Amino acid sequence: xxxxxxxxxxxxxxxLASDTIERRDPTEHDVQIEILxxxxxxxxxxxxxxxxxxxxxxxxxxxxxxxxxxxVTQVGSAxxxxxxxxxxxxxxxxxxxxxxxxxxxxxxNFCPNQILTFxxxxxxxxxxxxxxxxxxxVVDERFVLRVPSNLDLAxxxxxxxxxxxxxxxxxxxGVTEGKKVGxxxxxxxxxxxxxxxxxxxxxxxxFTTSPDKTEDALRLGxxxxxxxxxxxxxxxxxxxxxxxxxxVSAKHDINAYLNLLRLDGNLTLVGASPIPLDVSAFSLIxxxxxxxxxxxxxxxxxxxxxxxxxxxxxxxxxxxxPIQKVNQAYDRLLKSDVKYRFCIDMASLKSA
Ligand code: NAP
Ligand code: ZN
Numbered sequence: 001x002x003x004x005x006x007x008x009x010x011x012x013x014x015x016l017a018s019d020t021i022e023r024r025d026p027t028e029h030d031v032q033i034e035i036l037x038x039x040x041x042x043x044x045x046x047x048x049x050x051x052x053x054x055x056x057x058x059x060x061x062x063x064x065x066x067x068x069x070x071x072v073t074q075v076g077s078a079x080x081x082x083x084x085x086x087x088x089x090x091x092x093x094x095x096x097x098x099x100x101x102x103x104x105x106x107x108x109n110f111c112p113n114q115i116l117t118f119x120x121x122x123x124x125x126x127x128x129x130x131x132x133x134x135x136x137x138v139v140d141e142r143f144v145l146r147v148p149s150n151l152d153l154a155x156x157x158x159x160x161x162x163x164x165x166x167x168x169x170x171x172x173x174g175v176t177e178g179k180k181v182g183x184x185x186x187x188x189x190x191x192x193x194x195x196x197x198x199x200x201x202x203x204x205x206x207f208t209t210s211p212d213k214t215e216d217a218l219r220l221g222x223x224x225x226x227x228x229x230x231x232x233x234x235x236x237x238x239x240x241x242x243x244x245x246x247x248v249s250a251k252h253d254i255n256a257y258l259n260l261l262r263l264d265g266n267l268t269l270v271g272a273s274p275i276p277l278d279v280s281a282f283s284l285i286x287x288x289x290x291x292x293x294x295x296x297x298x299x300x301x302x303x304x305x306x307x308x309x310x311x312x313x314x315x316x317x318x319x320x321x322p323i324q325k326v327n328q329a330y331d332r333l334l335k336s337d338v339k340y341r342f343c344i345d346m347a348s349l350k351s352a
Pocket of ligand 1: 040165186207208209213249269333
């Protein structure tokens with residue numbers, strides 16, 4: 001066991017603050033990583049403030065962070081894929097049972113016994129797992145990802161959650177050339193959704209509540225931008241979409257988007273509003289529409305996504321901040337004031 005520096009929250013109402021946590025010494029299958037950058041996901045904020053308490057309660061203190069990129073410092077004797085000095089990344093998962101049908105299919109993200117990077121039971125040390133707002137982490141090599149060497153590391157970190165969460169459902173539902181695809185919400189997930197949908201060859205329409213994001217949406221790859229508070233603009237797209245990815249972090253009218261799907265169209269919800277959404281039966285039944293959800297992605301697909309990003313030069317657009325600004329970043333997330341992912345430069349933790 002050794003001590004690591006971290007930022008943690010002591011309660012749902014406390015700000016994140018400097019802390020010292022315990023990490024395990026690497027066991028034979030473990031990789032120890034010095035964390036260089038960690039993205040800030042809206043799920044970090046939901047968890048820190050215990051907004052999902054009906055579904056999963058937060059244990060305090062919590063160290064959030066599941067968009068981790070860094071350099072390997074030490075490996076266990078049985079580790080074969082990594083050596084000290086390699087770049088490495090960790091996303092939302094650090095373990096799963098490995099034996100259930102979902103794990104066998106490479107879908108650890110749907111394992112009933114998955115261990116999340118933070119706020120899950122820690123089978124090694126007891127207590128709960130601690131995430132990436134920290135100077136190091138120790139993870140079983142099965143849950144460590146390889147990082148393409150040609151990409152900017154701060155822009156890579158958000159791929160580990162925002163990237164895979166948008167890549168996976170679009171692959172699953174066949175977003176390809178010629179498909180009309182909507183992306184709802186231009187935040188961390190949404191802006192990655194735009195980049196991937198465009199890279200897959202789709203016609204991309206962004207729906208935003210923030211008119212000042214219009215120019216950026218076009219620059220990020222959108223073919224069209226709709227300010228969703230404008231009912232006339234919305235109506236022009238009625239019944240026309242093959243696929244819509246909804247990334248909104250709060251309660252909103254999902255029927256307004258279901259009604260934009262064509263016959264047999266699919267809306268996949270990845271945004272995780274703490275407050276349930278109302279779905280009108282008629283939004284679905286009148287055009288045999290599908291409403292589905294998706295949770296991050298499995299380890300093999302996460303590696304596939306990272307390799308795809310390496311080949312196509314795709315990274316997140318990040319605002320790099322020192323960890324001392326993390327609480328301000330959370331306040332800005334709540335105002336949709338994010339362009340388009342906050343990413344913590346973990347070197348700043350040394351002076352914390
Ligand atoms: P984010 O960066 O804060 O972006 C969310 C965006 O949603 C905002 O920028 C805003 O976009 C829009 N929005 C926010 N409040 C809204 C409201 N009241 N009505 C309409 N639109 C609103 O968040 P994120 O990190 O991308 O995460 C988005 C959601 O996905 C969160 O709930 C997060 O927990 C969840 N998530 C799920 C998974 C999964 O596996 N399913 C993985 C990661 C995150 P505009 O300014 O463009 O309107
Ligand atoms: Zn996330």
